Amino acid sequence: MNNNVPLSFNNKEELIKFIKDEVINTTESTEILGCTRQNLNNLVQRGVLTPIKELHKDKLFFKSDILARKQYMDDKRHQ
Numbered sequence: 339m340n341n342n343v344p345l346s347f348n349n350k351e352e353l354i355k356f357i358k359d360e361v362i363n364t365t366e367s368t369e370i371l372g373c374t375r376q377n378l379n380n381l382v383q384r385g386v387l388t389p390i391k392e393l394h395k396d397k398l399f400f401k402s403d404i405l406a407r408k409q410y411m412d413d414k415r416h417q
Contacts, residue, residue, distance in 0.1 A: 361390065364397050367404045371411065381407070 347353040389397035
């Protein structure tokens with residue numbers, strides 16, 4: 339997802355589809371990254387990842403941000 343493009347939705351259903359497809363929680367993020375919640379929280383505290391919303395015991399992230407971090411981690415492993 340390009341961060342510079344404004345998002346717009348024609349109706350509630352489009353917004354719901356976007357959220358279902360593009361927003362993930364802490365558990366989904368740790369599964370993609372193959373890390374613990376503690377490691378994910380550390381990445382947030384260091385400013386490596388930025389949640390779009392923080393709840394009491396959960397965080398929401400753009401899926402594209404998590405996939406980009408996963409790609410970065412994979413690239414570093416193969417150097």
